[in-house]
Amino acid sequence: MDFTEIYKQTGSLVAFSPGTHFILTAVESRLIIRSSESFEIKRTWLLDPTPSGSTASLSKPKSVRVSSEHKNFAISHIGWSCDSEYILAACAKNGVVHVFKLRDEEWNARIDCGAEGLVKAIWAPDGRTILCFSEWGLRVTVWSLVTGASICIQYPLYPDRGYAFRADGRYFVLAERHRSKDTLGLYDASESYKLVRHFPLPTSSLASFALSPTGNHLAVWEGQLEYRLFIVTLAGVTLASFSPEPEPVLGIRQVAWHPSGHFLAVAGWDDKVHILDSLSWSPVITFELSSKISSEVAIWREPSLEAGRGFLSYERLRGPQTITLNKKAGASQLEWNQTGSLLLVRFGEYFSRTLRIILIHQKRLHHASLHIYSFPEGTRSDDTFSCPLQTIILSSQPILQAHWNPTRRGSLAFCCGNRRISTFSNEWEGESGEEEEMVESIAIPTEEFNTRDICWSADGKGFILMDKATFCCAFEVEE
Known part of the structure; x- marks a missing residue:
């Protein structure tokens, strides 16, 4: 696996274009577009920090004076249109949405929100319409780039959930x-x-x-x-x-x-x-969730990270096992793979201080676990329904993010907030010619980077790794 250099970003605002040819990044008030192959900068825009008229009139005089500083009004949302032709950059604090065109650096548009404010802006599936969610659940304003007209939908319940487009x-x-x-x-x-x-x-x-x-x-x-x-x-x-x-x-x-x-x-x-x-x-x-695991389930335990750098394989535990569980908190994530043949369930456990010391001494402490259930087609009948537990991945640190590859049914990546990225795959060909599982931990070749989020590319050949203020990309090496 090849890693790129480390680049700056703000607010985890990094996104592949739908065709995976470009990467969009926000750094405070600046938009940057890089080629996903060479990482050469193709386009860059510095956003106008002027707030919308309503935002300026409702702000205190002191706030208006500092509005000229770009850092006070950093980009809060970014997004590609479905055809990668347009890019939006919203400044929620300013009440403004800026729109740019990839193939025409001079073209731009600006949406000024009213006194209701702005908390979120997203593209509609057609790639020519932008939805702006206001503060206080007052309305959603739908703006058309084609006609320049807008309509309002009143009283949305939430700006971050509770809405969807049909497929x-x-x-x-x-x-x-x-x-x-x-x-x-x-x-x-x-x-x-x-x-x-x-x-x-x-x-x-x-x-x-x-x-x-x-x-x-x-x-x-x-x-x-x-x-x-x-x-x-x-x-x-x-x-x-x-x-x-x-x-x-x-x-x-x-x-x-x-x-x-x-x-x-x-x-x-x-x-x-x-x-x-x-x-x-x-x-x-x-x-x-059970503490007793049968020998039919593949259990993978995280290796000692002090043992070396580079690629480290997880340890496969043989025979029936007992996993220590305490103060269960339920499933923090449910995610099907692209074919629906596997279901990922991410669990996290919380421990008291005393129990934590005991488990560390016994080397049995696991902050979190990934459970993968097999969901093969044709298992449904009138009498039985089988969906066995296939794999458990145990981590000594909290698992922050875990996501399936969007194109490969048996490929998974997850991170734990350290200088490594872990992958699971059941597509390895064993000595017998049958597919086998493999879980690996891969070191990121830098001293100051803790992976907090993962974002796959649309083609499934690489992903973006994000820290608080930086990001890098990792791509599979084709043999």
Whole structure:
């Protein structure tokens, strides 16, 4: 694996272009575009620090005077259009969204938000429309680069969740709050976001929702105090509800649709993962975190990082094992691979100070673990449903991020906030000619870099590694 040099970034704002030919970076008030092959700078823009008229008028005189300093209004959001032709850079504190064109360095556009402020800006799937979320949940403003016109959708529930586009980009689904009730709005993106329908949701305090890959169903769930999930159609019909018995003390933490849309994984704070099917919307199987692991499960333990640099293989534990668990906190991540044949469940454990000292002395302390369940096609029958635990990866440090390769079904990368990156693959060819698993820890060739986040390229051949204020890229070496 080859690593690039270390480059500056601000706010973890680094992104591959959809075609993976360029890398967009924000450094305070400057946008930088590099070639993903040579890392040569292709374009750079320094943003105008002037705030929108409403932001300036509402600010105190002292704030207006310091607005000329770029560092006080750093870029807060960036994004590529779907065809890599346009780039947006939002300055939430300024209430401004800047738009640039990759092939024309002189072309630019500017969106000034009103007195409602700005907390987030994103591209719509068509690549010519920008959605701006205001402060206080007042509205979403939809701006068209083609016509220059805008429309407003009132009272979005959240700026960071509770909205989705259907896979074909035709409909925009938004969770809203009207007259103190959870409501869902369906808008036709092809008809200038014309309202198709409004309907109330069965929740009393919506936490979020997940739109199925087929675009036919919504999984909506309550806040953290109630473990209750509902399946709703885009016509507003509630098909089913799910709440395990006995109901856990806390609510739902993670929800993930199977890529086919036929199954739904639901996890709370009780270390159980329920798999619902689309026929009955009831659990067909439930996974529960257990300390006793059979010999059929591949268990990989992190090597001693002081043992060397470069590539270090995880240790494969043989035979039945017992993993020390304490004060469980549930699944912090559910993620299917691209084919839906594997389900990643990331667990984290918390330890008291006394127990931590004992486990360190016994060399049995594991801050976090990745559990990989096999989900092969054709396992469903009228009587049985099998989804065995295939692999457990144990880490002595908290696992901050873990993501599947977007193009390869058995490739995974994860990081633990240190100077290494770890990879899992079940595509290695063994001596017998069959595919085998391999888990490796790879040192990043620099002294001052702690990997805190991972972002795969669209082609799955490399990824971006991010620290607090820097980033680098890693690419597979083709033999």
